[in-house]
Amino acid sequence: MRLALVQQPATADLAANLARGLDAFDRAAEAGADLVAYAELAFHPFWPQRHATPEALAHAEPVPGPTVEAFQERAARHGVVAVLNVFERDGDRTFDTSPVIDADGTLLGRTRMVHITDYEGFHEQGYYAPGDAGLPVYDTAAGRVGVAICYDRHYPEVMRALALGGPQTGGADVVVVPQAGAVGEWPAGLYEAEMQVAAFQNGYFTALANRVGAEDRLTFAGESFVCAPDGRVVARAGGAAETLLCDVDLSEVERSHARRLFLRDRRPALYADWLGESAG
Numbered sequence: 001m002r003l004a005l006v007q008q009p010a011t012a013d014l015a016a017n018l019a020r021g022l023d024a025f026d027r028a029a030e031a032g033a034d035l036v037a038y039a040e041l042a043f044h045p046f047w048p049q050r051h052a053t054p055e056a057l058a059h060a061e062p063v064p065g066p067t068v069e070a071f072q073e074r075a076a077r078h079g080v081v082a083v084l085n086v087f088e089r090d091g092d093r094t095f096d097t098s099p100v101i102d103a104d105g106t107l108l109g110r111t112r113m114v115h116i117t118d119y120e121g122f123h124e125q126g127y128y129a130p131g132d133a134g135l136p137v138y139d140t141a142a143g144r145v146g147v148a149i150c151y152d153r154h155y156p157e158v159m160r161a162l163a164l165g166g167p168q169t170g171g172a173d174v175v176v177v178p179q180a181g182a183v184g185e186w187p188a189g190l191y192e193a194e195m196q197v198a199a200f201q202n203g204y205f206t207a208l209a210n211r212v213g214a215e216d217r218l219t220f221a222g223e224s225f226v227c228a229p230d231g232r233v234v235a236r237a238g239g240a241a242e243t244l245l246c247d248v249d250l251s252e253v254e255r256s257h258a259r260r261l262f263l264r265d266r267r268p269a270l271y272a273d274w275l276g277e278s279a280g
Contacts, residue, residue: 001142001174003205004028004036005224005244007237009213010045014059017043018067022074028243029078034103034142037083039211039224040096040150040180043067044087049217052126060089063110068099076105081142085149085178088112093129096149098178103141111136113149114158121182121218124151137165137172143250146172146204150179153194153208156201163202163263171263173250177208182218192225192233200231203258205248212241229256 006024010017021043028036041047047056061067063086071082081103088097088110096113112131116124131149135158138145146162153159165171175198181191195206205228212222225236226246235246253259 001034001248001250002032003174003207003226003244003246003248004031004033005207005209005226005237005246006036006038006042007210007212007222007224007244008039008042008241010041010043010211010215012045014044018070022070024243025071025074025080025082026078028245029074029080031245033080033245035081035083035140035145035174035176037176037207037209038085038178039209040085040178041087042085042178042211046180046211046215046218046220047087048122048124048127049215051123057094057127060087060094062090063088063097063099064107068101068107072101072105072107075101075103079103079141081140081145083145083147083176083178087127094127095131096124096128097131098147098149098176100138100140100145100147102138108138108140109133109136111147111149113152115151115155117151122180135161137162137169139169143173144169144171146175148175148177150177153177153179153198156198159198159202163204163258171202171259172204173253174205174207174248175202177206179208179210181210181221183221185221191223192227192236195225196227196231196233199227199229200256201258201262203229203256203263204253205229205250207246212239229253229258
């Protein structure tokens with residue numbers, strides 16, 4: 001599988017943001033990408049830099065909607081899978097949502113961010129309801145794909161659930177992580193270390209697509225990267241706008257320690273007891 005992680009700046013010109021994203025998709029497809037993924041809220045300014053207002057919330061759109069439909073057409077044109085991240089409106093609620101589009105343009109489903117944070121520069125609880133769509137693994141033309149949106153990557157339960165998958169698809173080969181990570185937000189190397197451990201413990205590739213560029217209150221770091229199932233960082237972007245291309249060998253998933261040993265030797269009945277006592 002050839003992955004393409006698009007890290008692009010976003011401005012208040014929403015039409016220009018979308019056009020830039022579609023152009024990046026075209027160029028990635030021409031470069032042989034099988035799957036193109038985008039950072040968190042890729043086609044909008046990062047609204048949660050400031051507390052929510054009715055004006056900001058009005059930018060949420062349905063799924064499917066204009067952005068998803070534009071990428072459905074491009075996915076079908078090129079025969080390439082797309083993993084987006086959009087500000088979704090569903091009735092009276094809004095979500096941080098990653099629609100997954102197959103290579104024939106079919107909208108396979110959507111993953112909604114489950115855990116919603118709130119602190120300076122990331123006032124997300126005023127924007128997003130907690131996700132209620134589960135943690136699906138999508139059986140795409142490129143492989144089995146899971147999504148862990150930004151803050152969800154901190155939760156081992158999310159990353160393990162995507163390794164286990166469901167009875168129809170099985171566990172993910174690749175977990176895409178759309179992120180909005182700012183310069184100086186975490187100690188150097190911590191993003192990579194966290195995703196390296198998740199890849200190793202769960203036996204899949206992690207592909208983190210980060211925002212880039214200076215915005216209202218935050219400067220986003222870029223430096224998107226891919227980790228292999230043995231924990232190695234196998235590709236990394238710089239801190240400017242670019243598309244990171246990375247070839248991954250999905251046969252490494254079944255050969256990984258996690259798939260041969262760690263998942264095999266789990267004892268979930270014990271964990272259920274422990275977690276039940278903790279929750280009480």
